[in-house]
Amino acid sequence: xxxxxxxxxxxxxxxxxxxxxxxxxxxxxxxxxxxxxxxxxxxxxxxxxxxxxxxxxxxxxxxxxxxxxxxxxxxxxxxxxxxxxxxxxxxxxxxxxxxxxxxxxxxxxxxxxxxxxxxxxxxxxxxxxxxxxxxxxxxxxxxxxxxxxxxxxxxxxxxxxxxxxxxxxxxxxxxxxxxxxxxxxxxxxxxxxxxxxxxxxxxxxxxxxxxxxxxxxxxxxxxxxxxxxxxxxxxxxxxxxxxxxxxxxxxxxxxxxxxxxxxxxxxxxxxxxxxxxxxxxxxxxxxxxxxxxxxxxxxxxxxxxxxxxxxxxxxxxxxxxxxxxxxxxxxxxxxxxxxxxxxxxxxxxxxxxxxxxxxxxxxxxxxxxxxxxxxxxxxxxxxxxx
Numbered sequence: 051x052x053x054x055x056x057x058x059x060x061x062x063x064x065x066x067x068x069x070x071x072x073x074x075x076x077x078x079x080x081x082x083x084x085x086x087x088x089x090x091x092x093x094x095x096x097x098x099x100x101x102x103x104x105x106x107x108x109x110x111x112x113x114x115x116x117x118x119x120x121x122x123x124x125x126x127x128x129x130x131x132x133x134x135x136x137x138x139x140x141x142x143x144x145x146x147x148x149x150x151x152x153x154x155x156x157x158x159x160x161x162x163x164x165x166x167x168x169x170x171x172x173x174x175x176x177x178x179x180x181x182x183x184x185x186x187x188x189x190x191x192x193x194x195x196x197x198x199x200x201x202x203x204x205x206x207x208x209x210x211x212x213x214x215x216x217x218x219x220x221x222x223x224x225x226x227x228x229x230x231x232x233x234x235x236x237x238x239x240x241x242x243x244x245x246x247x248x249x250x251x252x253x254x255x256x257x258x259x260x261x262x263x264x265x266x267x268x269x270x271x272x273x274x275x276x277x278x279x280x281x282x283x284x285x286x287x288x289x290x291x292x293x294x295x296x297x298x299x300x301x302x303x304x305x306x307x308x309x310x311x312x313x314x315x316x317x318x319x320x321x322x323x324x325x326x327x328x329x330x331x332x333x334x335x336x337x338x339x340x341x342x343x344x345x346x347x348x349x350x351x352x353x354x355x356x357x358x359x360x361x362x363x364x365x366x367x368x369x370x371x372x373x374x375x376x377x378x379x380x381x382x383x384x385x386x387x388x389x390x391x392x393x394x395x396x397x398x399x400x401x402x403x404x405x406x407x408x409x410x411x412x413x414x415x416x417x418x419x420x421x422x423x424x425x426x427x428x429x430x431x432x433x434x435x436x
Contacts, residue, residue, distance in 0.1 A: 056431045059094040059143040063125055064150060066102060067321070068295060070268050071348060072166060075234060076149050077106075082420035084110050094141050096121045125152055126189075132156075144431055145205075147423075151193075153200045160430060163200045164208040164232075167345030168217050169272060171197075201225050206426045208232045210346040213367040232423055234346050235416030236355050239324040244355040244411050251408065254357020255401045257332065262289040263361070263391075264334040266327065266349040267341075269299040274340040274363065274381055279306055281387045282315050288391075290338075291330060295321045331356045335394055339363065342381050347371050351414050354407030359400060361390050375406045 060083070065076040080095055093116045097103035103118045110116055119141070123134045135157040138146060146157070149164040170193055201207065201222045207229045209215050215229050236244070247254055267273055269292075278290060290312075294300065300318075307316045322330065331337060337353035339362040350360045350372050362368045363381035379390040394400060 053090050055090050055092050056144045057092050057094060057142060058427060058431075059096060059138065059141060059146045061146065061148045061150075062095045062102075062106075063098040063121060063123065065097065066105060067323075070295075071346070072150055074237070074348065075164070075166070078235060078237065078416040079149060079420060079423070080106060081109060082416050083424065084116060085417075086420070086424055088424075089115075091115065092117065094119055094143065096137075098122055098124075125150075126192075130154060145427055147427070148200070151197045151200045153196060153203060155196060155199045155203075161200075161204050162206040162208065162426065162430070163204045164210075165197075165200070165214070165218060166210060167214055167343065168197075168221060169343050169345075171221055172217075172343060204228065205430050206230055208423060208426075210234050211367060211370055213370050214345050230422070230426055232419045233414055234348055234351075235414045235419055236348075236352055236411060237324055237416075239328055240352045240355040240411075241415075243328055243357075244408060247355075247357045248408055248412075251405055254332075254404050257357070259335050260289075260333050261287050262291055262334050263336055263338050264291045264293065264330055264353075264358075265338050265340075266293040266331075266352075269294055269303045271299070272341060272343045274342050275303060276306065277340050277381065277384055277387055278338050279303075279310055279312060279316070280384045281391070282312050283310065284384075284388055285391065286315075288335075289315055289317060291317045291319055291334070293319050293322050293327065293330065327352075328356055331358050334358055336361045336377070336391070339368065339376070340379075340381060340387070341365070344368070350376065351411050355411035357404050357407065359394065359403050359407065361387070361394075373406075373410055375403055375410055377403075 060080060062076055062080060064072050065080060066073045095116060096119045099120055099122055107118060121137050123129045130152060131154055135154040138157050143159050145160050147162050151163065151165055153161055153163060207225060209218060209229055209231055210233060212231055215231055218229060219226055265275060269275055282288065282290060307313060331353050336359045337349060339347055339350045339360055341363055344367045347368055350362060353360050360372060360376040362372060362376040362378055364378040365381060377390040377393050379386040
């Protein structure tokens with residue numbers, strides 16, 4: 051009797067770099083899942099539209115065991131709870147991976163989820179959004195409802211770090227047995243850069259750099275870019291490049307730059323592809339990671355892979371992911387950030403941090419993460435009794 055084929059779906063509607071860290075996570079998950087040699091698996095990748103799917107079809111054309119499905123259902127919408135379960139039901143999946151908290155609560159099939167952080171459990175109030183008060187609280191209640199259901203319904207919950215697991219258990223202690231820590235990885239272009247630097251470790255130490263810092267990420271309030279901007283007037287020879295696609299807080303940050311008279315010191319690059327990003331990181335004195343809360347902090351690891359030091363806020367998640375390699379500062383103290391920056395001038399320490407950064411970045415690999423996730427998938431699939 052031929053072996054049964056299992057049908058596994060991945061909600062890929064947030065895939066792609068336009069969706070920041072979650073988008074990069076899903077992108078690398080899809081690519082590395084496709085490489086797994088498992089003849090008894092049929093993959094169903096659900097994309098928002100053809101344009102999004104086309105980006106991945108160019109990469110995954112050789113994999114004939116993947117079905118691309120278009121599901122034009124906006125995330126966090128009412129349609130996600132009403133129409134999305136109906137679409138999923140048509141594909142008779144044995145398992146669905148929702149790589150975020152936003153599960154369709156009326157879908158009855160088996161689910162695993164990824165919870166990247168619980169930021170909105172910790173930061174409550176309209177200051178964290180551009181919505182008016184009543185709209186914010188309505189959205190917040192919906193968020194808590196869906197997240198609670200995700201934790202309750204999920205057969206497994208993947209989190210990127212022990213710090214996130216610890217936070218999750220403060221809110222959901224009953225979920226301890228199903229939480230699995232799956233560390234993230236660095237994209238191929240960063241991996242290639244790291245491998246070259248490991249062969250020639252002094253290249254990054256002796257590299258010609260310009261007087262610039264670089265920030266990569268969104269501009270939500272918890273990202274804390276404000277502290278870097280407030281430090282710049284005391285660092286008049288330093289430029290800050292902000293690599294960020296437009297979002298709801300982009301204009302707010304631009305206004306703050308104008309208010310602080312920093313137009314000559316701050317450059318908004320917009321979106322950069324990975325090759326462009328590597329060049330910018332290579333030219334920079336350091337990457338800044340000033341966040342007050344994160345689920346992982348992948349950009350710091352990518353900078354280390356490029357041989358560029360990191361100036362990071364002293365919060366638990368960065369201590370776990372980056373170890374003691376960055377120049378740390380208190381996330382509320384401008385002068386502390388300036389002192390961390392000035393330590394870059396200590397040449398011997400600078401070289402040491404670059405070399406230790408290579409070792410740290412080498413620990414993070416998307417294939418290792420995906421193999422662990424696939425192992426958990428396999429443990430949840432129904433097994434034939436024969």
